Amino acid sequence: MKRNHLITRRTAIFTGFSSVGALLLNGCIKPGPPTYGHILRMGDALTYTAQRRLLPGQSLVKEYKRSDISSFPATGTTNPADPSWKYYNKDYAPLQKNNFADWRLSVEGRVARPGSYSLQDLYRFPSRTQITRHTCEEGWTAIGEWTGVPLGALLQHAGILTSARFINFYAFDGNVDSIDLLDAFHPQCILAYGMNGNSLPVQHGAPLRVRVETQIGYKSVKYLQRIVVTDEFVDPWGDTGWSWYTGI
Ligand SMILES: Nc1nc2c(c(=O)[nH]1)N[C@H]1C(S)=C(S)[C@@H](COP(=O)(O)O)O[C@H]1N2
Numbered sequence: 204m205k206r207n208h209l210i211t212r213r214t215a216i217f218t219g220f221s222s223v224g225a226l227l228l229n230g231c232i233k234p235g236p237p238t239y240g241h242i243l244r245m246g247d248a249l250t251y252t253a254q255r256r257l258l259p260g261q262s263l264v265k266e267y268k269r270s271d272i273s274s275f276p277a278t279g280t281t282n283p284a285d286p287s288w289k290y291y292n293k294d295y296a297p298l299q300k301n302n303f304a305d306w307r308l309s310v311e312g313r314v315a316r317p318g319s320y321s322l323q324d325l326y327r328f329p330s331r332t333q334i335t336r337h338t339c340e341e342g343w344t345a346i347g348e349w350t351g352v353p354l355g356a357l358l359q360h361a362g363i364l365t366s367a368r369f370i371n372f373y374a375f376d377g378n379v380d381s382i383d384l385l386d387a388f389h390p391q392c393i394l395a396y397g398m399n400g401n402s403l404p405v406q407h408g409a410p411l412r413v414r415v416e417t418q419i420g421y422k423s424v425k426y427l428q429r430i431v432v433t434d435e436f437v438d439p440w441g442d443t444g445w446s447w448y449t450g451i
């Protein structure tokens with residue numbers, strides 16, 4: 204039985220690789236970030252049906268039990284409404300005061316149906332809850348439970364176009380980052396509005412944050428305001444020395 208299981212897995216892996224190979228043969232590779240996301244050129248070379256067929260081959264990060272949930276430090280911006288904070292945003296406090304009822308997530312760029320989503324809109328999507336380990340580049344890790352909308356589901360709802368290659372996140376504190384489509388459609392890549400069974404606390408990114416479980420903590424942008432789908436790589440880190448791709 205065990206053997207069969209292994210063979211099945213190997214077959215699956217092999218099938219995955221041959222799809223990648225087919226892609227590489229198909230694609231004329233444009234300059235871009237030196238990542239697998241670029242090599243695959245998901246948006247250009249694949250139809251979205253084929254892409255989704257490929258995705259189940261992506262491995263999931265480990266998920267933990269409720270009893271594994273740990274205390275969870277907050278880093279970087281912990282309150283965009285604090286006027287003494289260097290990345291203060293005056294628009295945040297009024298939204299927070301009203302429990303984010305007037306907050307909207309804008310989804311723009313290479314989508315057939317650009318638009319904006321309230322929290323209520325997002326609650327209507329099928330949700331995913333996952334208990335995962337967060338790894339910060341500063342050297343700490345913590346385990347928390349996150350609930351939210353799979354980013355892939357939202358992108359499909361907005362009608363992501365085949366020319367799309369990157370998903371860019373813009374936050375209230377001016378933070379900007381991006382991921383490629385392979386990470387965006389990873390089943391554990393969610394837009395979280397809940398943490399440990401409650402709504403997402405301000406220090407952890409209320410009302411909505413990204414959870415990119417396949418990468419280091421700073422890719423999980425808090426305080427989301429805007430998502431822009433692009434066909435071009437916009438380097439959010441420039442020459443700061445921070446990596447764009449930080450897979451774990
Ligand atoms: N908008 C925004 N997102 C952010 C940050 C930030 O300062 N602003 N810090 C990042 C870093 S370095 C980490 S480790 C995690 C921390 O999330 P937490 O504060 O919920 O622990 O958020 C990331 N996302």
Ligand SMILES: [Mo]
Pocket residue numbers: 278338339340341420421
């Ligand atoms: Mo971090």
